[in-house]
Amino acid sequence: MIAEWVRTARKDAGLSQADLGAKLALELGEERGHTKANISHWETKKHSPNLRQLMAIAKITDHNLPPQLMQGRTPEVAPTDFEASNDSPFIEGGMPVRIGDEPDTIPIRRVKLKLRAGIAGYETEPELEDGGVLHVPRRIIEKNNFVPHLLLAVTVKGCSMEPLLFEDDVVVVNTADRKPADRELFAVNFNGEACVKQLWKDGGHWFLRSFHPKHGPVSVRSGQCEIVGRVVYQPGRELTGRL
Structure with missing residues (x-):
């Protein structure tokens, strides 16, 4: 699901894999950014982006995050990546936030x-x-x-x-x-x-x-x-x- 979303968001925004990697570097404040190979691995399920990277892709491509991320866990995102509340790390209708991604x-x-x-x-x-x-x-x-x-x-x-x-x-x-x-x-x-x-x-x-x-x-x-x-x-x- 995540792999398909990344590929669709990128293509709908008219970006090559290299273009998306370069824009991610700027958005995330990273010196070297992500290569074409990194994006390709995400789109072919060899690896998965973390939530912070997903949120950056959503901003760059003007695509909403996959609805499944707003409703519950998915097999491509480890539960330990999120701040848990009770049995589920999500609040219905809210935005998932990775621990440590506070604005301060x-x-x-x-x-x-x-x-x-x-x-x-x-x-x-x-x-x-x-x-x-x-x-x-x-x-x-x-x-x-x-x-x-x-x-x-x-x-x-x-x-x-x-x-x-x-x-x-x-x-x-x-x-x-x-x-x-x-x-x-x-x-x-x-x-x-x-x-x-x-x-x-x-x-x-x-x-x-x-x-x-x-x-x-x-x-x-x-x-x-x-x-x-x-x-x-x-x-x-x-x-x-x-x-």
């Missing part, structure tokens, strides 16, 4: 950083946990003038930043802010490894500093170091200002 939050892409030693820059691959996004309060974005598509949500690995950050914590990295700053947290590419460290300047030299006592500071001169972006937010608290 902005979705930030969750990614894994793909780095290689000796190679400048970085690539990303989607982190599919929690729907592939982290919902950040809109007030945080607006107060700091962040550009949403330049923010990345990444998972902390290892225990070197305890007790400030623990393994598997999620933090937001502002890739637009790569200027070194003393005692600020940054995501860095150090010898091909992605890590979160505090930049620390001592005696005119820069170091990567951990917070766990078992991990001493490391001079950036001891290897190849490239800043990916400043760590600015962790759910529940901002991480800017000297620590």
